[in-house]
Amino acid sequence: MNRELREFRRLERVCLEQAALSTMDLARTALLKVAEDCRLAAEAIEAQSPPHGAFAGAVQALKIALTATRPSSRH
Template sequence: MNKELREFRRLERVCLEQAALSTMDLARGGLLKVADDCRIAAEAIEAQTPRRAFTGAVQALMQVWSTTRVPNRH
């Protein structure tokens, strides 16, 4: 999945660069549309990528905080 993500990001970058160099409105618009599609695809891949280390750290902190919390004595 990392390879696909890198490829979509690379294609997005290439399309944006080519759109900046394009002198034709139709070509520029098409390149920008493809770049946007590549960005959306890359974001979808990123959303599916598990963030195990970060998630594990957050869960561990939540567990520690919940066990060390001092009860409210009002």
């Protein structure tokens, strides 16, 4: 397991823990969204065949995760 994958999984856990403790709906919703984005980024890293380099792989995984979860602004 590479460092970026572990970090995204750690951030996902932290966000979920903080969301559970949050008393504000907006903060809880935002933390859950960040946790979801981290999960998607981790899954994208796991799905990559050969890594393209540590930083480039993490950036690519995050791009994939963010584009998969954001609605398109094009009509």
